[in-house]
Amino acid sequence: MALSKLEKQKWHAYFDHMSRVLDGKRVEIEVDALAIGSQIEAEWLPLLGITYDPKDDIVEVALEGLDHMIHKPRDVFVDQNAVDLSSVEVIDNDDFRHIIKLRDPLMLPPP
Numbered sequence: 001m002a003l004s005k006l007e008k009q010k011w012h013a014y015f016d017h018m019s020r021v022l023d024g025k026r027v028e029i030e031v032d033a034l035a036i037g038s039q040i041e042a043e044w045l046p047l048l049g050i051t052y053d054p055k056d057d058i059v060e061v062a063l064e065g066l067d068h069m070i071h072k073p074r075d076v077f078v079d080q081n082a083v084d085l086s087s088v089e090v091i092d093n094d095d096f097r098h099i100i101k102l103r104d105p106l107m108l109p110p111p
Contacts, residue, residue, distance in 0.1 A: 006076045011052040014078075015059070018085060019049035025102045029061060029068050033096040042066055047102070050088070059090050061100055070098050 006014055029041040048062040052073075059070040072093040079087040088100040 002081065003077055003079050006078060008076075011059070011073075011076055012054055015050045015052045019051065022047055022050070022085065022102060024105060026105050027061065027063055028101045029063075030099040030101070031096055032099065033094070036096075041068055041098075044103070046105070050100070059098075061098075068098070 025047045026044040027042060027047045028044050031039045031041055042063055045063040045066060048064060049060075050062070051060050052058070053060070057072050059073050059076070061068040061070075070090050070092055073090045074093050075089075075091040077089040077091075078085060079089075085102055087102060090098040090100070092098065
């Protein structure tokens with residue numbers, strides 16, 4: 001995997017594209033900051049989409065039963081190879097790190 005920083009002008013198009021590609025993935029969201037320590041916001045919920053709204057300057061991670069909003073994102077880092085995205089880290093203006101980990105759902109055999 002290769003960690004890379006996304007330029008802000010590419011966030012909207014990147015997240016729109018990745019939302020279509022990542023349909024069906026499971027997501028864990030961890031929020032880290034000195035003020036709060038490390039907090040798990042969501043544990044392996046189905047992903048509905050990730051978007052960036054440049055007008056309101058918000059990254060939204062839509063999960064089944066939860067919308068995680070990141071106001072005033074400063075930096076976005078992605079960990080991906082040629083075919084798979086494993087995580088996204090969004091750092092907001094207050095230095096909170098929102099770590100979005102992705103994985104495929106566990107495929108169980110039919111009953």
